[in-house]
Amino acid sequence: MLMEHKEYYLTIADTLLVLGQRLSEWCGHGPAIEEDIALSNVALDYIGQATSLYKEIALKENLGKSEDDYAFLRDAWEYRNALIVEITNGDYAKTIARQFVFSTWYYHFLEALEKSNDTFLQGFAQKSIKEVRYHFQHSRDWILRMGGGTEESHRRLQNALNEMWEFTGELMTNSAHEMEAIAKGIGVDNVALKETFDRIVTAVFQEANVSAPADVWMQKGGKEGKHSEHLGFILAEMQFLQRAYPNSKW
Amino acid sequence: MVEVEADLIWEYLKMVEDPEIPILNVIEMGIVRDLKWDEGNKKWHVVITPTYSGCPAMKAIEEDIIEVLAELQVKNVVVDTVLSPPWTTDWMTDEAREKLRSTGIAPPEKGSADKGLLMGKVKDIACPRCSSTNTIMVSQFGTTACKALYKCGDCLEPFDYFKCI
Numbered sequence: 001m002l003m004e005h006k007e008y009y010l011t012i013a014d015t016l017l018v019l020g021q022r023l024s025e026w027c028g029h030g031p032a033i034e035e036d037i038a039l040s041n042v043a044l045d046y047i048g049q050a051t052s053l054y055k056e057i058a059l060k061e062n063l064g065k066s067e068d069d070y071a072f073l074r075d076a077w078e079y080r081n082a083l084i085v086e087i088t089n090g091d092y093a094k095t096i097a098r099q100f101v102f103s104t105w106y107y108h109f110l111e112a113l114e115k116s117n118d119t120f121l122q123g124f125a126q127k128s129i130k131e132v133r134y135h136f137q138h139s140r141d142w143i144l145r146m147g148g149g150t151e152e153s154h155r156r157l158q159n160a161l162n163e164m165w166e167f168t169g170e171l172m173t174n175s176a177h178e179m180e181a182i183a184k185g186i187g188v189d190n191v192a193l194k195e196t197f198d199r200i201v202t203a204v205f206q207e208a209n210v211s212a213p214a215d216v217w218m219q220k221g222g223k224e225g226k227h228s229e230h231l232g233f234i235l236a237e238m239q240f241l242q243r244a245y246p247n248s249k250w
Numbered sequence: 251m252v253e254v255e256a257d258l259i260w261e262y263l264k265m266v267e268d269p270e271i272p273i274l275n276v277i278e279m280g281i282v283r284d285l286k287w288d289e290g291n292k293k294w295h296v297v298i299t300p301t302y303s304g305c306p307a308m309k310a311i312e313e314d315i316i317e318v319l320a321e322l323q324v325k326n327v328v329v330d331t332v333l334s335p336p337w338t339t340d341w342m343t344d345e346a347r348e349k350l351r352s353t354g355i356a357p358p359e360k361g362s363a364d365k366g367l368l369m370g371k372v373k374d375i376a377c378p379r380c381s382s383t384n385t386i387m388v389s390q391f392g393t394t395a396c397k398a399l400y401k402c403g404d405c406l407e408p409f410d411y412f413k414c415i
Binding site for chain 2: 034035037038041042043044045046047048049051052119120122123124126127128130131134137138141
């Protein structure tokens with residue numbers, strides 16, 4: 001059955017799954033055990049949220065697929081995630097900088113999604129926003145700690161912002177399928193979130209004594225399936241088992 | 251007859267423990283939201299809701315519910331998961347909170363997470379051992395998705411805090 005707004009669901013689900021997978025790379029490698037646990041918890045939340053969206057797609061498509069089919073049996077060009085979640089983790093400053101930027105956008109995205117005409121997405125947003133509140137607080141605390149910490153932590157944080165800023169813009173854009181969902185009152189207008197996003201990150205960066213680089217050319221295309229080379233590597237690792245041993249079960 | 255059986259099943263469900271906090275059962279946790287009899291398919295539907303989206307215990311809870319009920323001769327059980335209305339720590343009973351405290355886990359404050367949290371406002375959490383509120387948060391994320399790690403400034407013991415959601 002043809003599912004309406006499937007691409008819209010996939011954009012959210014894929015973004016969450018890929019970030020969850022990325023963060024999982026820190027498991028066993030965190031700079032302190034508390035951080036190891038924190039990022040693994042955040043990753044679990046994202047993967048759980050993505051799972052509920054894939055399950056809903058499976059239900060609505062009614063093609064006998066499960067959530068695993070969407071995660072493990074689609075290639076990079078079929079993924080609709082924003083680019084920012086597939087770029088490599090870098091050092092802890094870069095991972096945290098991405099977490100902060102992502103959580104700030106995602107929190108306000110969910111706040112708006114709570115008013116969606118789609119009852120499933122409404123429930124999804126009400127559930128997820130409670131979790132994301134903690135993610136936001138965690139990353140915000142670290143931005144302040146690193147920005148006001150040692151000379152090295154400050155330098156690393158500023159470098160991280162310089163390096164990843166070009167990937168932040170895509171979050172506040174609307175792709176063609178997002179525009180369709182917005183027109184039906186189902187989707188969130190990401191462009192309208194920019195003002196709030198800018199206000200929050202500017203205030204926190206000011207307190208941390210760092211700044212976002214000005215006049216950066218913003219990358220985009222992930223939500224249309226045009227990805228960086230990094231996504232292929234994540235998928236290769238994540239999908240290996242299902243590709244090598246089709247239909248194997250955990 | 252179905253109604254009598256429903257009352258009984260609600261009682262039986264109290265025998266299903268939360269796998270991560272076995273001192274509490276799934277009813278006390280507020281995880282079981284509804285119980286419905288489907289006359290057409292002759293099936294019981296136990297409706298549950300996850301505490302956290304990524305809670306790894308959900309699968310185990312689903313299996314435990316089916317297993318416990320089957321042992322008590324209630325067959326044809328289906329477990330449905332719903333996200334809405336979202337689970338909140340406010341659904342935990344006072345009795346459940348006291349049980350948590352007695353095992354060394356600080357129970358969640360009443361009044362689920364507020365917006366103040368966004369800007370780093372931290373509530374005073376009482377140490378479950380010595381009741382001192384001279385406590386500090388070590389990490390927002392603790393031993394399970396639903397807990398944060400705290401330390402008491404008076405008795406110096408570290409403890410888990412069941413965070414508000």
